[in-house]
Amino acid sequence: MALIVHKYGGTSMGSTERIKNVAKRVAKWHDAGHQVVVVPSAMSGETNRLIGLAREIMEQPDPRELDMIASTGEQVSVALLSMALHGIGKEAVSYAGWQVPIITDSAFTKARIRSIDDAKVRKDLDSGRIVIITGFQGVDGEGNIATLGRGGSDTSAVAIAAALKAAECLIYTDVDGVYTTDPRVVSEARRLKTVTFEEMLEMASLGSKVLQIRSVEFAGNYRMPTRVLSSLTDPLMPLEEEANSGTLISFEEDTHMEQATITGIAFNRDEAKITVMAVPDRPGIAYQILGPVADANIEVDMIIQNQSVDGKTDFTFTVPRGEYVKAMEVLNESVKAHIGSGNIVGDAKVSKVSVVGVGMRSHVGVASQMFRTLSEEGINIQMISTSEIKISVLIDEKYMELAVRALHKAFGLEKA
Numbered sequence: 001m002a003l004i005v006h007k008y009g010g011t012s013m014g015s016t017e018r019i020k021n022v023a024k025r026v027a028k029w030h031d032a033g034h035q036v037v038v039v040p041s042a043m044s045g046e047t048n049r050l051i052g053l054a055r056e057i058m059e060q061p062d063p064r065e066l067d068m069i070a071s072t073g074e075q076v077s078v079a080l081l082s083m084a085l086h087g088i089g090k091e092a093v094s095y096a097g098w099q100v101p102i103i104t105d106s107a108f109t110k111a112r113i114r115s116i117d118d119a120k121v122r123k124d125l126d127s128g129r130i131v132i133i134t135g136f137q138g139v140d141g142e143g144n145i146a147t148l149g150r151g152g153s154d155t156s157a158v159a160i161a162a163a164l165k166a167a168e169c170l171i172y173t174d175v176d177g178v179y180t181t182d183p184r185v186v187s188e189a190r191r192l193k194t195v196t197f198e199e200m201l202e203m204a205s206l207g208s209k210v211l212q213i214r215s216v217e218f219a220g221n222y223r224m225p226t227r228v229l230s231s232l233t234d235p236l237m238p239l240e241e242e243a244n245s246g247t248l249i250s251f252e253e254d255t256h257m258e259q260a261t262i263t264g265i266a267f268n269r270d271e272a273k274i275t276v277m278a279v280p281d282r283p284g285i286a287y288q289i290l291g292p293v294a295d296a297n298i299e300v301d302m303i304i305q306n307q308s309v310d311g312k313t314d315f316t317f318t319v320p321r322g323e324y325v326k327a328m329e330v331l332n333e334s335v336k337a338h339i340g341s342g343n344i345v346g347d348a349k350v351s352k353v354s355v356v357g358v359g360m361r362s363h364v365g366v367a368s369q370m371f372r373t374l375s376e377e378g379i380n381i382q383m384i385s386t387s388e389i390k391i392s393v394l395i396d397e398k399y400m401e402l403a404v405r406a407l408h409k410a411f412g413l414e415k416a
């Protein structure tokens with residue numbers, strides 16, 4: 001008997017019929033003698049609908065109020081799943097984040113989990129109940145509901161698994177594992193049996209939304225065995241088979257089976273590029289440009305500063321597209337006030353494509369192969385950034401899918 005956490009995403013919870021299937025699957029694990037905690041997301045489309053309602057009232061709603069409404073989708077899901085379990089004769093109880101409680105900080109819409117009290121959940125599990133806890137949400141020190149950012153139910157599940165010292169966290173979703181790239185963009189993408197924690201971290205941070213990045217961080221920090229698998233298979237399929245399906249995140253590099261140079265390709269459509277032109281090339285200039293951007297809570301990603309000509313340089317960086325307008329406003333004010341010169345130009349139609357793989361450490365020539373492939377497709381590279389296990393390029397958004405497909409082929413990632 002083991003304690004297992006299951007997470008079901010929006011599509012998996014997308015209709016009452018699907019919820020009944022989730023109940024059958026969960027009941028199967030419970031019948032096999034396991035203690036099961038289930039962390040569902042809102043039904044698919046629901047979080048978008050709720051945020052849309054808020055935006056009909058005003059464009060920039062107060063983040064606390066936004067969380068108040070966005071968090072309700074998960075409350076519907078837990079209750080429906082609990083009822084579906086009762087319907088097939090299982091004892092189950094549902095909780096909202098604040099009832100556990102899952103304590104977060106007060107960074108509404110992107111809160112971080114601080115602690116999880118496991119006492120109530122353990123008591124329920126020990127008395128034979130299946131426990132269902134809302135994903136995506138918690139409560140801050142003042143009793144306000146806070147959400148963990150889009151896709152945050154993954155993080156709730158892995159954090160709950162860590163707090164309960166679960167044997168495994170199973171992330172059930174609408175694909176049957178982690179692929180070499182998004183299978184919806186490249187139909188030849190291949191499922192990976194295992195992916196190293198470091199690679200998964202890079203892929204998630206570079207845009208593969210199959211797992212929210214913080215869930216991967218939790219998995220790494222607590223060494224929580226985490227598996228991504230399909231919720232769309234027959235819920236009554238043999239448990240043994242299901243338990244070994246999907247993709248396991250591994251923590252040991254030498255278990256990396258697929259000794260390829262590149263493991264996968266990640267992309268992020270929604271980037272924006274900003275250039276502050278002809279700023280004086282002197283100490284402190286990067287801080288003067290980026291300080292106010294950071295103070296406005298806007299995340300900066302790729303950065304380049306050009307060679308200076310006549311003591312002047314161009315300074316370029318990227319921000320998430322959703323923050324582009326705000327970043328431009330902040331810069332227009334701060335650059336004028338502190339730097340004086342500097343024409344600010346931007347492009348909100350750029351995307352980032354990255355190749356990821358621990359194999360890169362021991363192979364040379366990955367960058368040149370990447371650049372050659374893009375040049376053969378006539379795709380211009382606007383910015384480049386690298387780490388030990390990834391190379392990212394910024395390109396015009398209209399070439400993004402073409403770039404992903406061409407790179408996937410060039411690095412031999414297709415199905416055998």
Ligand code: ADP
Nearest residue numbers: 009010011173174178179181182184208209210
């Ligand atoms: P859920 O609602 O279950 O959380 P998400 O939509 O958040 O599901 O994540 C699953 C989706 O992630 C898949 O449908 C797929 O389109 C996308 N995805 C992106 N990159 C990958 C990848 N490398 N492997 C698998 N899926 C990926």
Ligand code: ASP
Nearest residue numbers: 041047136150151152153
């Ligand atoms: N329902 C939330 C969202 O749509 C959380 C999640 O699905 O993980 O972002």
Ligand code: MG
Nearest residue numbers: 009151209210
């Ligand atoms: Mg998700």
